Amino acid sequence: MDFVSYLKTILEVSASLEADLNHVLRTENLPKKYRLHNEGKICRRVYFIEKGLARSFYYDKDGRDITGWFAAENSFTTAVDSFFQQQPSKLFLELLEDSIVHSLTFDEVENLYAKFPEMERFGRLMLLEVFTKTVNRVNAMQFQTAQERYRSFAENYPDILQRASLGHIASFLGITQETLSRIRAKG
């Protein structure tokens, strides 16, 4: 599903908003391992994944690769530490599969917000969704064991479990690859 179709599943889209969107949206077909964004830069775009899988990650103080977020079909991704404030990022954004992505620049999004109240509403709703997910994740991190976190991840994101590598999932859950391997070995 492309971005405009997705938007229509959430709210009414006026003809003029649709026209403006089609005018500015950039659609790309990109290969696995492609980097949508690199550390140190200001992230200019927000991406909607029509097909494929992406992850954001960063290198922690010991140089370990830590997955921050996965984004699959019909979801958005961007360097959250950079895009909204338009400041330099610590994150990378990479594709884990060949993907079709649609994107808008920060300025384009801001202009759409200013021009179309429905777009502002959409922005609020998307933020609400991702905020809710992030809160759930904090709760999981706060006082669940590694095993509990893995199980609820497996329940909520069965597709990503299949498609992403063990190492990427482990760091996303805040555990090492070895621990995740052992958890999985049991059941």
Place this chain on the structure above:
Amino acid sequence: MDFVSYLKTILEVSASLEADLNHVLRTENLPKKYRLHNEGKICRRVYFIEKGLARSFYYDKDGRDITGWFAAENSFTTAVDSFFQQQPSKLFLELLEDSIVHSLTFDEVENLYAKFPEMERFGRLMLLEVFTKTVNRVNAMQFQTAQERYRSFAENYPDILQRASLGHIASFLGITQETLSRIRAKG
């Protein structure tokens, strides 16, 4: 600062929005330990703290009291697992100090969103702020030690450090009270 004054620091407030807000806003002066919201109920209101301190918490599966969030002056609080979806909550909201709070119901907020695009914008910006903080918290939880988390908490929220109890802060950071006490003992 009351809610309308705060709103004006973020964006332009039209006279008619101000009038509507003054019409629906409820202001209360409430004592320490007062419960703004209880588990099991649907949380109807979002609260702006003019003065005082609140925390949200829940009881985990072992019956331990876990602090989810603190809210002090010029910030908002509500049962995040309930208010936005208007579904039953696992959270409590309690005051840790005598407080002055302003509040709006869910319906009032929705009506304001529908009537005033600037209010929708404000909602988006507030959500963005709290989302950003929550993402930072996930990062901290993911691969920082207890000590590192305590230090950055102490840096970012020195006032809450003074005003909230050790046990509340410990569970917020995802550690036990004993561990926090030992961390603090060192420096």
Place this chain on the structure above:
DNA sequence: CGCCGAGTTGAACTGAATCAAGAAACGTGG
């Protein structure tokens, strides 16, 4: 084939939890 990344398995180690006991601070009523 043989290499290489991804996953598994084992053994030793460690940060933080748990359990338990005191010490301080706090507030409420006499």
Place this chain on the structure above:
DNA sequence: CCACGTTTCTTGATTCAGTTCAACTCGGCG
């Protein structure tokens, strides 16, 4: 304003989940 009970904080000893380091297996691909 003090005495007493309650809550909050500290400190110690023990335990355990998860990390670390290291070796090994497996499946794909040049």
